[in-house]
Amino acid sequence: MQCCIKGKLKMLVISSKAASIFVDFLSTYGAVEKGIFSLDKRTAGLGFNDGGVSTYHSDNVTKEDSDRANRYMKEKNLEGWNTRLFKQEMNGKTVLTIKSASVAAWNWENYHDDQSIAAGQSTVSEFENIIVRLEAGDYADILAKVIMHLVQAAEFAANDRQKAMMGKYAEHFISGQIKAHKDASRLWIKDVNPIVESYIGFIENYRDPAGVRSEFEGFVAAVNKETSKKFAQLVAQAEQILPRLPWGAAYEKDAFLKPDFTALDVIAFGVSGIPCGINIPNYDDIRQNEGFKNVSLSNSLSAMPKQKINFISEQDEKLIFDYDGKAFEVQIGLHELLGHGSGKLFQKNADGTFNFDHENTKDILTGDKITSWYHPGETWASVFGQLSSAYEECKAEAVGYVLCAEEDILNNAQDLRLRWRARFEDHACQLAQLYAQGPERPGVLRCREGEVGTEIESSSQAHCWARFVLLNVVLEAGQECVTIQEIKDASGAASLSFSVDETKIRTVGIPAVREFLKKLQAYKSTADVKKGTELFYKYGTVTPTALAWREIVLAKRKPRFLFVQPNTKLTKDEKNVELVTYPEKAEGLIQSIVESRFYNFRPILSPFWRSSGRRIRSTSPLRMGRSEGVLHQVTTSETLSDPS
Numbered sequence: 001m002q003c004c005i006k007g008k009l010k011m012l013v014i015s016s017k018a019a020s021i022f023v024d025f026l027s028t029y030g031a032v033e034k035g036i037f038s039l040d041k042r043t044a045g046l047g048f049n050d051g052g053v054s055t056y057h058s059d060n061v062t063k064e065d066s067d068r069a070n071r072y073m074k075e076k077n078l079e080g081w082n083t084r085l086f087k088q089e090m091n092g093k094t095v096l097t098i099k100s101a102s103v104a105a106w107n108w109e110n111y112h113d114d115q116s117i118a119a120g121q122s123t124v125s126e127f128e129n130i131i132v133r134l135e136a137g138d139y140a141d142i143l144a145k146v147i148m149h150l151v152q153a154a155e156f157a158a159n160d161r162q163k164a165m166m167g168k169y170a171e172h173f174i175s176g177q178i179k180a181h182k183d184a185s186r187l188w189i190k191d192v193n194p195i196v197e198s199y200i201g202f203i204e205n206y207r208d209p210a211g212v213r214s215e216f217e218g219f220v221a222a223v224n225k226e227t228s229k230k231f232a233q234l235v236a237q238a239e240q241i242l243p244r245l246p247w248g249a250a251y252e253k254d255a256f257l258k259p260d261f262t263a264l265d266v267i268a269f270g271v272s273g274i275p276c277g278i279n280i281p282n283y284d285d286i287r288q289n290e291g292f293k294n295v296s297l298s299n300s301l302s303a304m305p306k307q308k309i310n311f312i313s314e315q316d317e318k319l320i321f322d323y324d325g326k327a328f329e330v331q332i333g334l335h336e337l338l339g340h341g342s343g344k345l346f347q348k349n350a351d352g353t354f355n356f357d358h359e360n361t362k363d364i365l366t367g368d369k370i371t372s373w374y375h376p377g378e379t380w381a382s383v384f385g386q387l388s389s390a391y392e393e394c395k396a397e398a399v400g401y402v403l404c405a406e407e408d409i410l411n412n413a414q415d416l417r418l419r420w421r422a423r424f425e426d427h428a429c430q431l432a433q434l435y436a437q438g439p440e441r442p443g444v445l446r447c448r449e450g451e452v453g454t455e456i457e458s459s460s461q462a463h464c465w466a467r468f469v470l471l472n473v474v475l476e477a478g479q480e481c482v483t484i485q486e487i488k489d490a491s492g493a494a495s496l497s498f499s500v501d502e503t504k505i506r507t508v509g510i511p512a513v514r515e516f517l518k519k520l521q522a523y524k525s526t527a528d529v530k531k532g533t534e535l536f537y538k539y540g541t542v543t544p545t546a547l548a549w550r551e552i553v554l555a556k557r558k559p560r561f562l563f564v565q566p567n568t569k570l571t572k573d574e575k576n577v578e579l580v581t582y583p584e585k586a587e588g589l590i591q592s593i594v595e596s597r598f599y600n601f602r603p604i605l606s607p608f609w610r611s612s613g614r615r616i617r618s619t620s621p622l623r624m625g626r627s628e629g630v631l632h633q634v635t636t637s638e639t640l641s642d643p644s
Contacts, residue, residue, distance in 0.1 A: 047209045056213040058086040066210040072127045074377045079178045080212045082202040094130040099138040102176030141604045143173045161191050185281035189291045192260045197221050206462050211386040217271040224298050227263035234333045235261045246518040250361050251525050253344050257291035263298045276301050277332040279340035284379050294336040311496045331400045339396025343521050346373035365522050372526045383527050394466035398517040472539040477512035494552045564589050567596050
């Protein structure tokens with residue numbers, strides 16, 4: 001089967017117009033063909049060199065190398081959001097090179113937050129018996145293009161704050177200085193209720209197996225005013241809702257900084273996995289002390305076409321179709337606003353003071369005195385490492401689970417009952433897709449052969465792993481609140497049956513999730529990575545039973561969806577902008593990319609890729625489109641009618 005598909009794709013490439021236009025087209029395909037079709041253990045997932053691939057590290061970087069680089073950066077008070085890590089052996093000495101994305105190729109230490117580093121200090125230093133080099137100028141040619149467009153965009157900014165924000169973005173990409181991007185983010189969270197919303201930079205660390213380095217992404221969207229009104233009501237209620245979370249005032253932020261919470265219709269999003277909601281910026285110091293923004297990507301969710309859902313009854317399928325959109329809207333609001341926006345990190349400051357009463361604050365699990373916290377230079381991501389993303393998403397999702405059942409958040413008891421059952425039912429379906437490298441949902445849990453029941457690869461998608469954990473929490477609670485059974489379908493083939501007893505959501509499901517949430521926040525607040533990791537893996541480890549379910553789901557999986565993204569162009573009189581949309585099929589997906597401005601980066605991207613001297617696994621952004629305000633998707637099962 002694979003050979004057949006491989007041959008068809010090769011013929012398509014050879015017969016395409018691109019092959020006659022670009023002299024290096026066929027050689028480029030030849031260089032990546034093996035990787036495209038490889039299903040071996042290593043290339044099938046993201047990870048360090050012994051168990052996956054990553055473009056954040058050279059092929060020979062191990063977890064131990066990454067940990068050592070992280071210790072070095074902590075000692076120097078540097079942050080790794082926009083960096084990559086490379087390893088060489090020179091004259092019998094290991095050399096780790098930390099490359100910072102920037103246009104300028106000067107010593108980036110001098111342009112970081114820590115102004116105590118003397119100007120002119122060497123970028124080469126000894127650390128733990130190895131050599132560490134700091135090198136700026138990574139992705140310089142690409143970022144130069146980005147800066148050019150930012151400067152042009154600033155001319156059309158709606159206000160001076162937006163213009164200054166664009167300037168800080170450009171400064172960050174020029175120097176690689178994290179401080180500049182933090183300043184841009186500060187301006188962004190103060191730009192309340194814009195008509196057009198955007199954000200850009202090295203944002204999410206989901207795909208780095210170390211959980212430190214972040215993916216470059218950016219979006220532009222128009223605000224959906226009607227849906228945003230609902231989220232504004234939730235923001236207004238937030239301070240009254242927060243005390244209902246299971247950890248008390250001492251574990252909560254000193255003051256809840258009411259964020260701007262808007263629903264957006266995405267026009268363009270460059271990212272490897274399109275979310276339904278975002279809570280940013282991700283800088284702990286800004287989120288805790290200055291604020292953040294919540295964003296719901298409304299047309300991302302509405303783009304999902306209705307199709308037959310495996311493993312549930314027709315009655316429950318109708319329930320999901322009728323209520324899931326409304327229920328998920330509430331869940332996104334709670335997840336982003338109160339899930340990511342709640343809870344305090346106990347911190348020791350550089351001057352020896354604390355951001356909490358360390359003499360009298362009690363551990364909410366044991367009642368004893370607090371004995372651990374974050375030290376200067378430590379962040380949530382640096383302490384919890386590769387687990388931080390999934391752990392944080394699990395906490396945010398659990399907050400939504402617990403608060404969704406509050407009657408003042410939902411309009412009436414009947415809607416409450418049906419919507420909550422729809423959400424539980426939908427998450428059970430997401431877990432089914434998760435096992436099968438989910439066509440509708442992002443991510444996959446990949447289990448290492450020989451390590452089943454003990455380890456999930458670090459490449460697991462954070463949100464999916466989080467939901468897997470929460471499902472197991474409710475399954476452990478028992479009493480048939482949530483049930484997964486192995487059955488036979490009408491043809492006699494193995495199948496599964498997912499069900500939720502709506503009468504036990506309040507009495508069994510929510511109390512179990514609430515107690516689990518309390519533990520999550522306790523370990524997060526106190527920087528107790530050991531106990532936090534043990535707790536998460538207790539419920540997050542893939543068992544032989546789960547593997548058996550995965551095989552059943554794989555046999556019934558459906559084609560994967562991809563988003564089709566529009567483009568914009570000026571009208572003939574150059575006074576207005578037109579939105580160009582494309583057919584909801586494979587040809588439309590390809591045409592949208594060909595006509596996009598991203599395509600103009602090819603002359604820079606191709607030489608950069610070739611000069612890297614190493615195999616790079618594709619992490620190109622999925623394409624998202626909008627047609628009359630609704631994003632649409634195309635399945636990978638569709639075929640091309642014209643090979644050109």
